[in-house]
Amino acid sequence: MPIDLGGSGVTGIHVNVYHGVRRLMGLSEKPIRVADYSQMLAEVEKEVLERLNIDVVRIDRVLEPCHPDVNRMGWRIWRNPQGIHIEFPEHLEIVEEAGYYKAYLRGLYSGRMPKDGYYFWWGIHAGIKPPLADAKTIEDIKDFNWDQYKFTDEEIENLRKKAEWLYRNTEYAIVLPGVTKIGGLHDAGGQSLRGWDRWLSDLRIRKPLAEAVLDYIMELYRYNIKRILNALGEYVNVAIVAYDDLGTEEGPQISVQTFREFYKHRYEEIISYVKKYSKAFTRIHSCGSIHPFIKEFVDIGLDAIDPVQISARGMDPVVLKRDFGEQIVFWGGGVDTQHILPFAKEE
Missing domain, CATH: 3.20.20.210 (TIM Barrel)
Structure with missing residues (x-):
């Protein structure tokens, strides 16, 4: 039976849970890279893929294993409401506004998260027409x-x-x-x-x-x-x-x-x-x-x-x-x- 973890945006793992999985595995503490901004899903790393015997990966991943020269970009670190340090691409900015964390993707308002939330409401779910x-x-x-x-x-x-x-x-x-x-x-x-x-x-x-x-x-x-x-x-x-x-x-x-x-x-x-x-x-x-x-x-x-x-x-x-x-x-x-x-x- 094939095993999937992170092989798509609908078979992923939340950054908080992934942080706990890494801790249980005895892996060193470091920021968790986000693969899905809205759901706050983690990019599953090579060592976790191997430890859990995962069988599938998505093409557009940016951590190993992946093409070494594709999708080079800068990253910024953000501390989420539960205290987990996560990495977003630099073209996504998160700011505190009106009681929410609001996400601006390439300068455009795209989503919002309650101050104690776990994920972003995105698009029409965030009040965007x-x-x-x-x-x-x-x-x-x-x-x-x-x-x-x-x-x-x-x-x-x-x-x-x-x-x-x-x-x-x-x-x-x-x-x-x-x-x-x-x-x-x-x-x-x-x-x-x-x-x-x-x-x-x-x-x-x-x-x-x-x-x-x-x-x-x-x-x-x-x-x-x-x-x-x-x-x-x-x-x-x-x-x-x-x-x-x-x-x-x-x-x-x-x-x-x-x-x-x-x-x-x-x-x-x-x-x-x-x-x-x-x-x-x-x-x-x-x-x-x-x-x-x-x-x-x-x-x-x-x-x-x-x-x-x-x-x-x-x-x-x-x-x-x-x-x-x-x-x-x-x-x-x-x-x-x-x-x-x-x-x-x-x-």
Whole structure:
């Protein structure tokens, strides 16, 4: 059974917990480098990867093992509310304002953390207006700057060098953590661009507008997948194709009918496109109660799904194994990470 720790932004470890793991291992005290600013996830170091027999790594890591000449950047140290010293890239500045720690990414306000918090609320969750919140017409959707979500030649070459180096110099399975800069169709797509509740109403009462948004997102998928995987597809073992939380703790966000109307055929095209330009396995991240959608994903050839939130309604791992165990890989689900792992006692 492959083991993953830090192989993506949805299979990571919080900096505070990672600090404790390093201490238990007897490793020397030093600042923890952050791999995910919002969730405050640690970049897992080589010695920890080896001690825990980890099997997968993400392409864009910046600590060993990684390409020695890619992503050279400066770092700044910050002491988080729990007293752990962590490292951020120098282009991210954290300042105290109005009772929060606020994050400015390249000078732009991007997120905030309560004074006693553990992670940053990012983007729309930090009070930032969704970029397409005011769109009223399809023309408004068309006029939006979609090009900002295209990978540049420099970014792709950077990823190619990293992927090739990992492929030739390590035995890890290599994860491409994203095939486009918009992370999906639903949660990371329409809801991030339009707003959580606004997008749900779009799917019911403004369907032409929703279709237009999804069509432009799909254009980005086609553009980015073709260019990225033409450059480095031979080195990629797993490609995460969407970060779309389709469920809540109590049930799905949308009906299966809505899924089929707006998403299923688009996910199928994305998966087919990845397989056209690489031999990578495809994976989707989707939190919550998503049992009704798993068969839909099986139908369109998805290889794996994470995180398998077994504390959500209908996500009993015994039932999931019975219903789908021979048809799809569950990338997670071995423990209740919402309640047992963080709060339960050893006994």
